[in-house]
Amino acid sequence: MSENLTEMRASESPEQSRWSMVGKDPWTMPIEKIDLSHPGIWHTNEFLPFLERLRKEDPVHFCAESAVGPYWSVTKYSDIMEVDTSPHIYSSEPTVGIIDSYEEFTLPMFIAMDPPKHDDQRRIAQPVVAPANLKRLESIIRERVCNILDGLPVNEEFDWVKHVSVELTTQMLATLFDFPFEDRYKLTFWSDAATAIPGAGVVNSNEERWAAMEECLQVFTGLWNERVNAEPSSDLVSMLAHGEATRNMPPMEYLGNIILLIVGGNDTTRNSISGGVLALNENPAEYDKLRANHGIIPNMVSEIIRWQTPLAYMRRTALVDAELGGKQIKAGDKVVMWYASGNRDEEAIDRANEFLIDREKARQHLSFGFGLHRCMGNRLAEMQLRILWEEIMQRFHKVEVVGEPQRVYSSFVKGYTHLPVRLHPLN
Amino acid sequence: MAKIRFIEHTGEEHEVEAQAGGSVMLAALTNGVPGIDADCGGACSCATCHVYVQEDWLDKVGEISPTEEAMLSLSTDRQDNSRLSCQIEITDELDGLVVTTPEFQF
Numbered sequence: 001m002s003e004n005l006t007e008m009r010a011s012e013s014p015e016q017s018r019w020s021m022v023g024k025d026p027w028t029m030p031i032e033k034i035d036l037s038h039p040g041i042w043h044t045n046e047f048l049p050f051l052e053r054l055r056k057e058d059p060v061h062f063c064a065e066s067a068v069g070p071y072w073s074v075t076k077y078s079d080i081m082e083v084d085t086s087p088h089i090y091s092s093e094p095t096v097g098i099i100d101s102y103e104e105f106t107l108p109m110f111i112a113m114d115p116p117k118h119d120d121q122r123r124i125a126q127p128v129v130a131p132a133n134l135k136r137l138e139s140i141i142r143e144r145v146c147n148i149l150d151g152l153p154v155n156e157e158f159d160w161v162k163h164v165s166v167e168l169t170t171q172m173l174a175t176l177f178d179f180p181f182e183d184r185y186k187l188t189f190w191s192d193a194a195t196a197i198p199g200a201g202v203v204n205s206n207e208e209r210w211a212a213m214e215e216c217l218q219v220f221t222g223l224w225n226e227r228v229n230a231e232p233s234s235d236l237v238s239m240l241a242h243g244e245a246t247r248n249m250p251p252m253e254y255l256g257n258i259i260l261l262i263v264g265g266n267d268t269t270r271n272s273i274s275g276g277v278l279a280l281n282e283n284p285a286e287y288d289k290l291r292a293n294h295g296i297i298p299n300m301v302s303e304i305i306r307w308q309t310p311l312a313y314m315r316r317t318a319l320v321d322a323e324l325g326g327k328q329i330k331a332g333d334k335v336v337m338w339y340a341s342g343n344r345d346e347e348a349i350d351r352a353n354e355f356l357i358d359r360e361k362a363r364q365h366l367s368f369g370f371g372l373h374r375c376m377g378n379r380l381a382e383m384q385l386r387i388l389w390e391e392i393m394q395r396f397h398k399v400e401v402v403g404e405p406q407r408v409y410s411s412f413v414k415g416y417t418h419l420p421v422r423l424h425p426l427n
Numbered sequence: 428m429a430k431i432r433f434i435e436h437t438g439e440e441h442e443v444e445a446q447a448g449g450s451v452m453l454a455a456l457t458n459g460v461p462g463i464d465a466d467c468g469g470a471c472s473c474a475t476c477h478v479y480v481q482e483d484w485l486d487k488v489g490e491i492s493p494t495e496e497a498m499l500s501l502s503t504d505r506q507d508n509s510r511l512s513c514q515i516e517i518t519d520e521l522d523g524l525v526v527t528t529p530e531f532q533f
């Protein structure tokens with residue numbers, strides 16, 4: 001989502017070494033200097049002990065100075081729940097990213113709106129990802145999963161991220177929007193462009209980014225015009241075009257909703273697909289449990305999503321003065337809920353630091369958030385992962401990780417850019 | 428003690444005995460009644476413990492709080508007799524309560 005962009009900007013400045021915590025000792029550095037917002041420790045996979053220290057010693061922690069300004073870090077499950085379920089105190093406006101949005105690049109999206117506007121807009125978009133609708137998509141999703149898996153090379157190294165995680169989520173998005181299938185790579189491009197840092201590969205400047213957004217709007221306006229004159233159908237564009245509250249949506253709001261759905265469902269699912277393979281390789285006893293019982297897959301999917309926590313945090317802004325975990329939060333303060341930490345909180349989750357695919361209450365994790373903004377696509381994400389693992393287990397004894405994974409440079413999107421694997425077929 | 432009858436969308440029924448003080452959601456979970464996920468563990472913040480309360484019981488299951496109303500109002504399967512079962516506290520008066528679980532929790 002659009003926060004990477006600012007993180008990168010901050011970190012690519014000459015300030016980089018000043019703010020990065022890479023290589024520092026999490027247990028002895030001055031606690032007030034701990035700054036989780038810098039992408040460094042997320043990129044190098046060093047973040048866990050920093051989270052643990054904050055949970056133990058200062059669960060509602062104030063970082064006074066950082067590349068993104070002052071902010072609170074909330075690291076315990078119960079405190080995160082409190083923030084997430086108090087939208088009248090902790091607002092999602094103006095943005096849920098750690099950086100205040102750039103004037104030149106803000107799109108209205110309901111993820112960053114408070115009630116009642118949030119509720120009205122969400123109600124319109126929601127049916128497309130409701131289970132009743134997903135049920136109808138299941139067979140086409142399974143067909144696409146099978147095609148992808150059957151096309152993979154066996155017994156040779158390839159990149160799981162590129163050939164499975166990205167490919168599958170892209171196809172899924174195209175299905176959801178009923179987007180012309182052969183043009184589906186545009187969806188990933190727009191998603192990446194919306195969140196990219198100018199100059200880092202995807203787009204070279206803000207102008208280029210806006211050009212991509214304009215193209216996106218143009219193509220989706222075309223789809224809108226096509227569908228508004230046709231019978232209502234179950235794809236998302238048709239639902240927006242026919243919906244009472246969205247029919248007269250201004251173009252920028254339409255674009256915002258489209259981008260929210262593309263971005264929301266893109267990196268998150270992609271990184272859960274990669275993260276599951278890695279977790280099973282790092283925990284061979286769990287992989288054995290899975291081989292012995294495929295019925296465990298739905299439970300495992302929840303555990304993978306907890307373990308991965310594809311979005312490390314969501315940010316709120318205090319509307320009024322409030323007390324949280326004994327600390328005084330002031331109106332206007334940034335409050336960051338570190339889901340990646342709450343999901344490892346031993347006080348809330350039994351054996352929280354172990355990956356256990358058969359754990360009880362596996363669904364009780366923070367990865368989708370809670371409250372009014374709870375992830376709208378959660379059932380879709382779970383369904384994709386369930387189908388994928390069902391089909392993987394029909395084909396392969398093991399998806400073996402054969403090299404070092406490379407992680408995304410972001411404290412927000414927690415995921416992988418590269419995961420080398422080798423497939424071992426079932427006999 | 429109260430007897431509670433859960434009816435799945437398929438029509439299959441489960442009758443459980445529940446202690447006063449707990450919630451209808453907990454009664455389902457501790458007795459292995461399917462159809463209720465309760466992802467937030469009873470914090471009124473996930474809406475995956477959604478049930479339909481049989482009409483005769485609607486005035487006995489207590490008021491809907493503003494938080495519950497907010498969560499319910501986002502549900503795609505909302506009906507007039509919708510409730511979040513973690514927000515219904517069991518009392519002896521609820522002996523005989525009948526609720527239906529939806530096909531999907533979302």
Ligand code: HEM
Pocket residue numbers: 092096110111112122129260261264265266268269272305309310311314366367368369370372373374375376377378380381
């Ligand atoms: C494993 C995969 C996923 C994870 C971990 C995830 C995580 C999240 C989180 C943490 C939020 C809460 C935002 C907040 O509280 O401020 C959220 C909201 C949202 N997600 Fe997801 N998501 C996933 C998949 C998806 C998919 C597949 C879609 C799209 C179809 C999607 C669409 C959305 C939307 C539209 C919202 C905004 C909801 C609102 O503000 O009411 N997500 N997601």
Ligand code: FES
Pocket residue numbers: 452464465466467468469470471472473474475476511512513514
């Ligand atoms: S258990 Fe989450 S709302 Fe009832």
